[in-house]
Amino acid sequence: MANIIGGITTSHIPAIANAMANGLEDTPYWKPFFDGYPPVRDWLNEKKPDVIILFYNDHGLEFFIDKKPTFAIGVADEYHNADEGWGIPTIPPVTGESDLSWHIANSLVEDGFDMTICQEMKVDHGLTVPLNLMWPGHNYGHVKVIPVCINCEQHPMPQPKRTFALGQAIGRAVQSFDDDLKVAVFGTGGMSHQLDGERAGIINREFDLMCLDKLVSDPEDLTKYSNFDLAEIAGAQGVELNMLIAMRGCLIGDVKELHRNYHAPISNTGSGLMLLEHTMPEK
Template identity: 50%
Template sequence: MARITAGVTTSHVPAIGAALDNGKTAEPYWAPIFDGYAPSRAWMAEAAPEVVILVFNDHATSLMLDVVPTFAIGCADAYTPADEGWGPRPVPVVEGHAELSAHIAQSLILDEFDMTLINAMDVDHGLTVPLSLMFGAVDRWPVRVVPIMVNVTQFPPPSGDRCWRLGEALARAVASFPQDLRVQVWGTGGMSHQIQGPRAGLINRAFDTDFLDRMVGDPQSLRGITHLDYLREAGSEGIELITWLIMRGALGEGAVERHRFYHVPASNTAVGHLVLENV
């Protein structure tokens, strides 16, 4: 049967993608960030996942504000990099796993999660930047991807507890897929940042590092962080961290930390990253 072998959390800052695409990774501003992901890229080469369930949020690229599903799952064979205003990123088309997507969708819906099914969509930096950080510049992504979108753009987003329970349901769905597959679950977005208003540029290192600690040592406690807590402590865009709880819920309690990285700033954003492995 399919099995979840590991989980990854990472920020998905669009400027990181631009730095990669424009050959700026060795510049003094950007080098510490890309160096911080080097151990994860080495680990990933050995882990060799076949499928990544990549949890992210669309940035009004594929889904505009006239349709905002709480949870959505991509069920296509492929996903094209989106044009976010300056042309699509020069990265490979993302290959899907339509059979696994359909199985997960059915399992989640029967498990009482009302998923929106998306059969065609372009994917923005929320999905492609994490792939670039973990695999580098490649001609073809070495994994197939099942995209899961979470609404964090229009109130009300789902609670952290609901996201955790979706992760648990994902684990059940993967375990019931009959094909032998090595699957990872990634939660992407965050950490603390705010891009508008009088608090634009907010970064809360204390909140971020505590969140990273609790992801490993006390993950259940993160389920109770409220929308207001995220807004107050992590800025208006810090709510993206609920995607991390889907990953953490899918892994279970016994996951072991393999790598951790935290850096500020990256385009006025805190970058956070964890690799957790099921043992």
Template identity: 70%
Template sequence: MAKIIGGIGTSHIPAIGIAMDKGLEGTPYWKDFFSGYVPVRKWLHSENPEIAIVFYNDHGLEMFLDKKPTFAIGAAPQYHNADEGWGIKPIPPVTGETELSWHIINELVEHDFDPLVCQEMNVDHGLTVPLSLMYPGHNYQQIKVIPVCINCERHPMPKPSRCYALGQAIGRAVASFGGDQKVVVLGTGGLSHQLDGERAGFLNTEFDYECLDKIVTDPEALTRYSNEDLVEIAGAQGVELNMWLAMRGCLLGEVCEQFRSLVAPISNTAAGLQLLVNR
């Protein structure tokens, strides 16, 4: 059967793409942030997963406020970056994975999830920045990607508990898929941050460290928060924790934390990084 070997929680800040594009990784502002990715890249190189399931949120590119699905999953052979600006140079398309994707889709519908199925879909920095971080030089085309988009922009949004349950359902679907594929799961975004309004620049690193702890030992404790709680505690965009919870839900067995990092602020965000290995 296919096997999920681990999960990675990572930032997807668009400014990261600019920093990599301009070779700024070693500058004082960025050095601590990028150094955290070295052990994660080494793990990926050692394990060499064939498939990545990436939980991300679309920032109004493909799914604007007039058409905002709660959950969407890609089933395309390829995904093109069509980001909303930032001056990033064109980057290679992302290689899709369709066979496992369709299996997951069928299993989700069978078990009472109803995702939007996208056989064509453009993607933004929510997906491409994490892939570029994991595979420097945009060398991510070697890994097949299944994008899973979670609404974190327009109310009503799925609850943390529902996102965790989605991850669990996807984890079970992968485990029931024939073959010996090695799969890694990425939860992107966050952690605490607010980009606009009266609390613009708000961070809560105490809560971020709590999240990093409980993602490992007690993820269900985090599912007891409402989205309104997360907005109050972690800022308006703190609901991106839901992608981390979906990632954690996919890891059905015991997990071991191999690495973590938190650098704040990075582009007005608490940029978390965490590597979990699925035992």
């Protein structure tokens, strides 16, 4: 069967791509952030996953406010980044994995999730920045990616209890896939942050660290929060925690924390990096 070997949480701030492109990783502002990534890169290079299931939120590139699916999954063979408003970045396309993604899509619909299934799909920094963080220089072409997009911008948005259930359903779908594939799951996005309004710049470090602890030991406890709670406690964009919760839901077996790094503020955002090793349960 396909095997989920681990889960990773990471930021997807667009400024990260600019810092990497301009060689700023060792500057005082960025160094505490980038210093957290070598152990995760080493693990990925050692384990060599075949497929990445990547939870992210689209920031208006593929899905704007006039058409906003609650949950969308890509089933294409290739995904391209496109102009997000500051010029088209010259980065390579992302390789898709159509067989497993179609299997997951069918399984999710049977499991009661009304997914938007995308045979063509542009992907933004929410997906490409995490891949570049793990394989610098955009050297991610060897790994196949299944994008899963969660609405974190336009109300109504799915609640943490629903995103966790989505992750659990994806975990079961992977378990039921017969091909021998190694799968890693990425939950991407900021932790506490608010980018505009009277509370712009809010960082709730204590809450962020508690969430990282709970993602290891008691993820279902995080599902007691509503999106309103998250906005109040962690800022308006703190709802991106839903991607981390969905990732953790996919880990339906035993979990062991291997690495963690938390740093704030990077672009006025709490950035949590975590590597969780996972052992699938027996069928």
